[in-house]
Amino acid sequence: MILTEGQLQDLLDKSLAELPPGADWAVVLEGSIAEGFGNPSSDIDFLLVARSEADLPTMPSLLFVDGRRVEIRTRSVRQLADQFRALQEGARRPGRLSEDLLNRCQRLLNSHPLRGHDLVDQVKATLPAERFARIAADWWAHRARQSLRHAMALLCLGETDEAVDWTRAGLVQTIKSWAAGQGETYLEPKWLSMQLDRTDRPDVRDRYWELETAAPAPGDADAARAHLTACLAFAGELGLTGVPCRPERLTVERVAGVTTWQTDERVHVVRGRREVFALGERAGAVWRSLVPGRPLPQVLAAASDTGVTRPGPLLAAFVRYGLVRLAWKGGGTVTPTLPLAAPPGPVTPPPSTAQPLLSVRGAAVSGPDAIDLVPLPAERFAAATMALVWSNVVVENAIEDLTGALQRGQWRVAELTARRAVHAALRGLFSAYGVNPLPADSDLVRRIDLLPPAARQFRARAEELLRRTIDSAEAGGEVLAELRDYVALVRGTAGADAFPLSFDSADTWRATLELGYDWLRIGAYLDAELPLEEARDLLASNGAQPHQAA
Known part of the structure; x- marks a missing residue:
């Protein structure tokens, strides 16, 4: 280790002096220094083990002692027993085994005891080192298979550079699996070079570094394929199964x-x-x-x-x-x-x-x-699109009513239906921008400032149309013409410029129903609020009118 036993005991005494007095701890040194790695910047990781069944906090305390950063973690004997039990149960499915759990168990098993040696030995004995090495090797092997298979898929899809990255990841995971089988179980890969030096297999070490440094240049698909093939062959030599070079699998x-x-x-x-x-x-x-x-x-x-x-x-x-x-x-x-x-x-x-x-x-x-x-939750997306379609149906209905009222000289009726058409068009505009639920009709014009600047051009024209009175055929004709222009402008912005003339003929009404049915199906699937109760009948009839003969 880079620190002597005396230095470690001195750091421990000074660290414990900053903790509340009274506890009787067994203490171990964990992490890279305990493993024989480390450097002057490495943390000093002390784990304090309590002879109790208590739930002690997982979060470490961070101290600064003699110019070094010291992490203090605590665990009770019962918590450690639970960790080892969970690890052995989870080892049956390496793909679901928690990295954090594996890391905690590894650090304790390879720790250096400082106090309470008998208790530390007792805790470690519950999971033999050979059994842990097998669990760690299987865990790394599972990840190596996944990474190498993913790299194979990415090469097939033409994602060359990403495939190279995953090939390198699979190579690291393969060598970590092999090293774990040799007893080098420390998880973090940054000390891999020192781990490989300690395995006493220079042939494996040298071949790994040869492959690791031979990563292809960006965009070179042939070199990426050759590199993956070489890494798969090396993985097979180290005992990794389940990754033949067969993309058809x-x-x-x-x-x-x-x-x-x-x-x-x-x-x-x-x-x-x-x-x-x-x-x-x-x-x-x-x-x-x-x-x-x-x-x-x-x-x-x-x-x-x-x-x-x-x-x-x-x-x-x-x-x-x-x-x-x-x-x-x-x-x-x-x-x-x-x-x-x-x-x-x-x-x-x-x-x-x-x-x-x-x-x-x-x-x-x-x-x-x-x-x-789409920057809307799915339910709001469906509700807004249904409201967009329905608002345009209301526009068509209001223009039809306005036309009929003008033909009969019903000026008051014409005024109200013209305003209804303006409000319905604005509802469509708001819906196109994802506003849902909608403001009240009486508030729509004032709330145009909720929309992006490009949509605010509609406010003045809407206010003008809402103020217009109709007291003659000539005035009504002007309002109808201006209203049609306004609706066309709004629809052009809201992507509804090709909306069917719903009430013009049987064909246009059928086109309207088909359009509405597409959106109603999505809305019903997402449990969005339907724009009107009759829509349920359209859903039940699969988009057909409920009383239409076959």
């Missing part, structure tokens, strides 16, 4: 809670009933080509048949976002993990900045390859 599978909803040409993918991803034209084509259960090379070939030039990166993004998963035949889901890093799991990208967010045809996207996260 990788399959693309569904993910629980991920559903697809298409409106017009826009594909929406809902993840976990909480998040909505809107896919651009090319991303949507690749998504529609997926057939779960097929080998990855076949999935890639089918995606290429859509006309998308490079579908691999899009498929990789689907995996990254947890919209599909990769599996290894006979080996379950591929879940690569790095030690001492963020836990594995689906990535959530920053929310899309496309504005307006929504249109009657689907969520806005940033481009044809986009896999954009």
Whole structure:
């Protein structure tokens, strides 16, 4: 060790002097210095063991003693027994074994006793070092398989540089598994060079460093493939099983809670009933080509048949976002993990900045390859889009009523229906920007300042239309013309410029029902509030009018 026994005892005495008096502790030194590593900047890690059944805090106390940082952790005998028991039970499924639990047990088993040697020996005896070494080796081996399989998949998908990174991760995990089998169980990889020096196998050590330093240059797919092949061969020589160089054993599978909803040409993918991803034209084509259960090379070939030039990166993004998963035949889901890093799991990208967010045809996207996260919770997304469609139906109904009132000289009726059309158009505008629930109709004009600057142009014209009176056919005609212009302008901004003339004919009403039904299905799936009670009947009839003859 880099510190003598006397130096350690002196640091311990000074550290204990800063703690509350009275406790009778057994004490060990843990961590890199206890392992025979360390340097002048290394922490001094003392674990204090209490002869009790108490629950002692997990959080360490940080002290500064003689210019060194000292961490004090405490555990009771019962807590340590529970740790070892949980480790042995979890060892049956290495993929689910907690890194933190493994690390805590390793540090104690390889610790250097300073006080209470008999108690320390008694605690350590509950898990023999040979048994722990096997658990640690299996844990690293599981992660090595996952990383190398993931690297194989990324190479297949054309994600060369990312594949190189995961190949290197798999190489580290492979050598750590082998080293654990040799008794070098310290988890953190930063001392790997010293661990390999102590294994007395210079042939393995030298071959590892040769491969580690031979990582290909960025973008060199052939070199990346050759490097992965060499690393897989080395892993096999060290006893790692389950990673033959056979990409066809990788399959693309569904993910629980991920559903697809298409409106017009826009594909929406809902993840976990909480998040909505809107896919651009090319991303949507690749998504529609997926057939779960097929080998990855076949999935890639089918995606290429859509006309998308490079579908691999899009498929990789689907995996990254947890919209599909990769599996290894006979080996379950591929879940690569790095030690001492963020836990594995689906990535959530920053929310899309496309504005307006929504249109009657689907969520806005940033481009044809986009896999954009809609910046609304899924339920609000569905409610806002249903409100957007319904507001445009109300606009059509109000304009029809206004036209009829003008034909009969019903000026008061015409005024009220014109205002109703203005309010309905504004409801559509607010909904397109994701506002839900909506302000009251009487407050809509004043609340336009909630919207981005580009939408605020509508305020003055809306206020003017709401003030207009109709007392003659000439005045009514002017209001109707201005209203149509205003509605067209709002719809152009809100992505509803192609909205059907709902009440013009049987065909346009059918088109309106089809459009509304697409959004109602999503809303019902997400338990969003429906815009009106009659919508339930449209859902029950699968989009058809309830009283229409076959």
